[in-house]
Amino acid sequence: MKYNQSQAMQPAQESKRSGNDTAAAVAKTAADSKPNNAYKIVIDPGHGGNDPGAGGVSGKEEKEYTLALSQEVYELLQQEPMFEPYMTRDGDTFMELDDRAKYGNDLDADAFLSIHGNTYTDSSITGTESYYYSDNSRLLANTIHKELVEATGFTDRGVKKEAWRVLTQSEKPAILMEVGFLTNKEEEAKMLDPASRSRVAQAIVEGLKQYFQETGGQ
Ligand SMILES: [Zn+2]
Numbered sequence: 752m753k754y755n756q757s758q759a760m761q762p763a764q765e766s767k768r769s770g771n772d773t774a775a776a777v778a779k780t781a782a783d784s785k786p787n788n789a790y791k792i793v794i795d796p797g798h799g800g801n802d803p804g805a806g807g808v809s810g811k812e813e814k815e816y817t818l819a820l821s822q823e824v825y826e827l828l829q830q831e832p833m834f835e836p837y838m839t840r841d842g843d844t845f846m847e848l849d850d851r852a853k854y855g856n857d858l859d860a861d862a863f864l865s866i867h868g869n870t871y872t873d874s875s876i877t878g879t880e881s882y883y884y885s886d887n888s889r890l891l892a893n894t895i896h897k898e899l900v901e902a903t904g905f906t907d908r909g910v911k912k913e914a915w916r917v918l919t920q921s922e923k924p925a926i927l928m929e930v931g932f933l934t935n936k937e938e939e940a941k942m943l944d945p946a947s948r949s950r951v952a953q954a955i956v957e958g959l960k961q962y963f964q965e966t967g968g969q
Pocket residue numbers: 797798804805813867868
């Protein structure tokens with residue numbers, strides 16, 4: 752699929768899901784039903800469209816996993832009056848990395864969370880890791896990572912500083928989570944298991960709550 756700017760900013764237009772759930776429509780619904788002071792959270796499902804991301808042991812692709820988990824986080828956040836969630840894509844579409852960060856910046860979002868599954872040539876490598884880049888993202892990364900590791904039960908690979916493009920371009924606290932390794936058979940199976948995935952989604956929301964309760968978003 753040939754990329755162009757207007758497609759990127761309306762990632763859901765090609766979605767196979769119901770007719771009017773474009774990102775704009777989803778965003779508007781959320782904004783209408785939330786208090787004005789709700790924290791705006793951008794969930795960024797990694798990859799999408801012609802970028803499948805990592806190939807899992809089962810043959811499933813990372814882009815499917817990131818979208819399924821992100822949608823679950825989005826739905827949980829919608830139920831929380833303190834949050835107003837947005838997604839950079841809600842279908843199998845691709846958005847350029849800079850545009851993902853820009854989407855959050857343009858919204859003046861309070862936090863940006865990019866969701867990924869990890870990959871490595873050595874299939875025995877396992878574990879959960881989280882990344883931040885700017886110093887003002889470190890606490891958010893630490894807080895969510897702690898919950899994430901508890902929920903996955905995977906090896907704690909730590910919180911690391913790395914200049915991933917979605918992180919360097921984000922103006923507000925931004926983190927990237929590698930929930931586990933899709934290239935490890937056991938870890939992939941747990942990541943794709945709906946009950947485990949729900950626990951991970953709940954952990955991310957719990958981490959967000961803690962962070963904003965502690966900091967007030969400052
Ligand atoms: Zn990825």
